[in-house]
Amino acid sequence: MTLTLADIQAAAKAISGSILETRCRPAETLSRITGASIFVKFENRQFTASFKERGALNRLLALSDEERRAGVIAMSAGNHAQGVAYNAARLGIPATIVMPENTPSIKVEHTEDHGATVVLHGAVLAEASDHAMKLAEENGYTFIHPYDDPLVIAGQGTIALEMLAAVPDLEYLVVPIGGGGLISGMAVAAKAINPDIHLIGVQTSLYPSMADILAGREPKVGGSTIAEGIAVKYPGHITREIVRDLVDDIILVEESHLEQAISLLAGVEKTVAEGAGAAGLAAVLKEPARFSGKKTGLVISGGNIDQRLLATVLMRDLVSQGRLTQLRIAMTDRPGELSRVSKLIGELGGNIVELSHQRVFNTLSAKDTSIEVVVETRDKDQLDAIVKGLEEDGFVVGYF
Template sequence: MSVTIDDILAAQKKVSPFIQETRQRKAQTLSHITGANVFLKFENRQFTASFKERGALNKLLSLTDAEKKAGVIAMSAGNHAQGVAYHASRLGIPATIVMPTNTPMVKVERTEEHGATVVLHGDVLAESAAFAHQMGEDKGYTFIHPYDDPYVIAGQGTVALEMLEGLPNLDALVVPIGGGGLISGCAIAAKAIKPDIEIYGVQSELYASMHDILAGREPVCGGSTIAEGIAVKYPGEITRKIVREQVEEILLVGEGDLENAVSLLAGIEKTVAEGAGAAGLAAMIKFPDRFKGKNVGLIVSGGNIDQRLLATVLMRDLVRQGRLARLRISLSDRTGELARVSSIIGENGGNIVEVSHQRVFTHVSAKDTCIEVALETRDEAQLHVIVGKLEAEGYPVQLL
């Protein structure tokens, strides 16, 4: 293979003085939920909140003095951009990052804050990548690939070295897959140390590119996913060969699975994970039989999630649990009815957080009205009790 355990051990010596050896520990509650012994590796605690620093730094340290002086270029709209920008700046290497024109300004600003020059070009990543390669050739910059590079793969493999040094009894690793750099490096490292360890990859159902290619199908990818960090339409040429040889299975998870995993990590582990960073946990919950009774290492690969998106995910999870609900209630348009409905909800443990009254845009009788009530409850069972009490008192209820 193009990357060996010796390459990864060499990378560890080079990068370890400059990155966090992130903590790892057993997740008691998640272990109970999944039926396995779950051990989390918090790569979301790196300075740029992603494992991507490891591979980017290893590649930067491999450059000749002339290459460092000339500068580097990368294409990324996310974590790779920040990893390259931060370590290039720290090493005194000029860095240019090409991003699509629709990249959120917060990501552009963060990358610039790390000292890189940001160039916005192209509507999609493929256009940005082609421009970055051409610009690099024209100006003599070294291109830092986000995943399909032996130095990058070796750098990412240091995650598994740290995990198995601290947790030698792991039976399996579950690793998110985008382009395949992280899982390639981790698989080579882990199997060199412990040949019988099982390696599982995880992809979003909407971007199952590595899964499809290894199955002999042309990938059909697209759609909006909260796991944008692994939303890669074509994995690397180097990485797909390594994954084919080293990985037991690639598991696919849906958007609901990813949202649930992000919420569990926030609510139980008190850690912020982006969608890609929560993919491993999503797979363990969706496919518990694969992991029951095993010691499983999960890599929380990144924590760069937009605050508004995180808030939406957490609120949607409350809705799925029945702890936050919106009811449409029909009632007579007369004095005291709203107070009576409010009393029924309150007496049965509900907390009203919002009420809207509708007399015009409704199909009820002109002598009647309807209200939409947002309320908090303890759980889904309590919500059903409230709905039942309202209907028993003659108020038709629709759960929205």
């Protein structure tokens, strides 16, 4: 199979007017933080908050009249499901989406809201995929693959066309890799337009499937990751060959890099990114020297993140910056001691967010007590000053 620039240009023409041409703009503060010259493509602003709409629509538009009447089926627990469901509904094509039985109810609801019939089957994605293929054969549905399909890949590649039209002299494109559809399409387009551009893929260290396969290893994957959108055990067969030929390197990032990237995008760019969507920035944060001074394009590939998870990530980032800390303070259990602690923290600029006494579950003397205090500070230097002030006043302070 050969995918060409012409295929991607044809996809761009086909989906034009139906898919948002998202902004690609310079990110001055992120550039200052990372040392690179960062340009961000906001694919999280698509209607379903993901780039997946592009490939899904391009594939749906290629269906024959007979295939449209019969309907389509897809397997996905996330963004591909919504991309297929939304665009199939717009085109009047019946769509069935098979999801694993443990798929969060909110994702099921969103997919159904787009007009698709959702079938819950299997404990894992592989079982759901097998069932989807079985239903396709039994009912004459066309299976819409999430990444290993030339038309899907071509649709995703339109992102590179738009980025290089906006910033023709980009030196790097840093793109998340799950199944490989996004980076494959972008690599074909970008390398055809500028053979000297560097394509860098990003995977989590927990799911380095593409990196392992290209190195001749059986993928060793598993674990809980906030980048579930790229937590793929086996990438596509078409995509792995394109990546082998056109992608210059793959960076593996840790969960800490992903959390930092999500928080920076929220705090600096005022945009919501899911873990996979923040992977490009995570790679730059991990290897700043590689991208220093280079014009670097990042794709925020999606923004579908659970609100509770987002809140947790943002709070954990405050902790890592020293702006939110839980202290355990030992003191004599007598009137006025708590007031002294509160006064000292306040005088040194700290804000007490939570406080609780612990008289029983500690190893102190029965005449002593400990308090657990969550303190909000401006930065780590201010926190250190508060701890030093408490210790100088005779209190024993420990961190959680």
